[in-house]
Amino acid sequence: MRVYLITIIFLIFGPTFVKAQRFGYIDTDYILNKMPEYKKAQDEIGQLSEAWEKEIQDMSKKIESMYSALQAEQVLLTEEMRKDRTTAIQKKEAEMKEYQKKVFGFGGLFFLKKQELIKPIQDKVWDAVDKAAKQNNLAIVFDKAGELVMIYTDPRYDYTDFVLDELGLGDPNDKIKN
Template identity: 70%
Template structure:
């Protein structure tokens, strides 16, 4: 975190020395205005709910195995109880592996989200690049990113320019 602040302080000092133009854009706002992003999000939500239901079902089966074991425990020999516990443990391990495969780092959920959202993000970044070139901006910040902006002068907000570049701007809005 300290390195990030040092980087931005150095960046701002360079900007001040050379008087470069800068601006910011709210990519979350832009993305939420895009129909293809909303469709991607709906698809991701649908997939996620399906996978969560599968996991919930598998978890329910494991829980019922525990309940059966508790109900029959007095009738089981030590060896039978050990075998059942081993089977339950095996199912729990399989469930954890499945959860990791779906929702873990680089899991199916992550990959599908990347597949669906990246083309939309690339479209936004291309529009931002064009706006930067058209407006002769040296630096463009993302208001939606990790950089905390305590104060922003609205004249440096280029979100509407990016929306216009994507064909999503308000035709009644005059931003120039």
């Protein structure tokens, strides 16, 4: 999608746009992994995800044991008892699927928690990108970590360190900056 957008920009504004503008790129994966609050958020999301997965596994095991018990006792049960147990198993399966959807489905608890924890961090990064781009007179900043494939990148145009500086995470000994 980004490649198409860039192509459209080049087609609309032509070669003079490319010559007149400054470009740079950053690596958001690298930046985010340098941020302690991002690591903390990732850990919290991971713990929640594991807990929810364990709950679902426990529900699944209970359903399997109910099914095994039905199979083992099937010859001893009346038709009505078999139907009741089968209905109970189906109800538990439906409950498990509904819970799974509630937690991991689109707009589910996992999605909402991830958005709650990660979005403020991303906003902080985007604000730093905006500030670094304006300070360095950049018209366009690409994200090396995104879908845009960069075959070659000249380190002169890497503004990742400027964004890290804006976030207070830069290396004071870094002498590469322009």
